Amino acid sequence: MNRINPKTRSIAVRAAVLLFVFTVGVALATSGDAWATRRLLPKSANAVDPTNISACGTYSASNTIYVLTGDINTTSTGTCITLSGDDTTLTLQGFNITYTGGGTQTGDGILVSSSANEDVIEGGGGTVSGFAVGILDQGSNTVGDAVEMTENGIGLELNGGSTMIWSNVDAVENTKQGIYINHCSDECGVTDFAASNNGGDGVLITNSQGPRMNVFVAEDNGGAGIHVGCTSGCGTNSEVKVGDAVNDVPSVTGNKGDGIFVDASESTTKDQIYLIAASGNGVTSGYDMHDASSTCGDNHWVTNDWATAKVGSTTYTSGSPPACIPYIAF
Secondary structure (H helix, E strand, O other), X not given: OOOOOHHHOOHHHHHHHHHHHHHHHHHHOOOOOOOOOOOOOOOOOOOOOOEEEOOOEEEOOOOOEEEEOOOEEEOOOOOOEEEOXXXXXXXXXXXXXXXXXXXXXXXXXXXXXXXXXXXXXXXXXXEEEOOOEEEEEOOEOOXXXXXXXXXXXXXXXXXXXXXXXEEXXXXXXXXXXXXXEEEEEOOOEEEEEEEEOOOOOOEEEOOOEOOEEEEEEEEOOOOOXXXXXXXXXXXXXXXXXXXXXOOOOOOEEOOOOXXXXXXHHHOOOOOEEEOXXXXXXXXXXXXXXXXXXXHHOOOEEEOEEOOEEEEOOEEEEOOOOOOOOOEOOO
């Protein structure tokens, strides 16, 4: 598997990059954008003594730190771990949660339920694999960090909550989407991640308000690297922000579909795509950058490095770029 993990970037470079991305995002954002002023992280659980766990189950206590003490291998087709309390932390300590049974898996590796608020998942490099959805976050004001989701149906799904912040994650070799932003609001997002070698899109974003995808690698996926919107029946996005960092090594490459695809349903949603280096996409059919709306609608493509593009029904190369997707060499 040939992928670039953004976690290998140096701390100094990442700090400078994140500051630059943050500055660009603020400049592009509307006056009502509260990302820069709101509290990004929920307070951690207040329990003094952690509670050790070693098996699947529903963990519903609030103000509790649950600590995984070893790998979990389960043959049950249902959800393995459910968090339903408030202000709760689950620490994987680098251990793995794996479905090892045969047949069709219908459950989630980890489910943060819709009743959960201010929960934290700290993976420590642990892996969740073999489930219909690796991690399904339906909570509010949640944080996830340092987890790899591999060989699931969907790797990570954010669905139904608000202010869900995930970082430092890998979603690789899942059969469908690596990351599915299915329904989230109030500036939810995923940052510092790799979405690679998935059967579908690396990232699919639908029915969400103000989600952010920052500092990432999306490569060698069966669909698009990043797909914003859908043809019908998936709700409306608004002000999606997809931004990486100035880097002469393409972060979006080798995808069988488009590198970055903004669907025609996004023509009036004011999406923003910036600081993306994309090349070698459309292996089966597609382009490095593709806005299906004529003249890009009211979306903004700013400071991107690419080789091929399509706007509406017209194709372009970087030598003669469209007005709405300008070419900037990094």
